[in-house]
Amino acid sequence: MVVPEEVISEICRVALLAPSAMNAQPWQLVAVMGERRAEVAKTLQRMGMNKFVSRASALIVVASDKSGGIMRAGEVLRENEFVKNDLGILTAHLVLAAESAGVGSCILGWRDEEALRTLLGLGKEVIIPEVVALGYPAEDYPVREKKRKPLEKTFTLLK
């Protein structure tokens, strides 16, 4: 079943409540549904990768805003390019909002960024770190087991 347009739009609306450094909101989400999905899917499938994205209901392109996220004074001072952090946080909100709506997701970093920019008419200054595929999970498909590094390798509690 295809996820309805209203559900996809609501997931994006909720995701866009994400926080960003200095509340700059240096982002744009482009939800691609219907016929235009195929051309976006191709940009995610180079070298035979990500075949499953052809079956997604929507492909959400996570991009910086049209200024490319102009360096903010705080970034220069802190030597920290916040836009990539902001887009990562937005992506996390997007997949969590999808989960809350009963929609499955996969973050796709294997993408042809230049081809995506051309397809969507976005300028060279715009970065597209990832695309998120959304769709209803197949009923007969088992949720795969979470494989994570042991906690003692990735978590430290200092007192």
Ligand SMILES: Cc1cc2nc3c(=O)[nH]c(=O)nc-3n(C[C@H](O)[C@H](O)[C@H](O)COP(=O)(O)O)c2cc1C
């Ligand atoms: C930045 C980023 C890029 C990713 N790119 C891809 C991708 O191109 N194709 C894919 O199948 N999965 C991709 N993934 C999904 C990861 O492989 C997945 O989140 C990880 O294996 C953990 O999966 P799990 O939560 O189901 O255990 C990406 C995840 C992230 C966070």
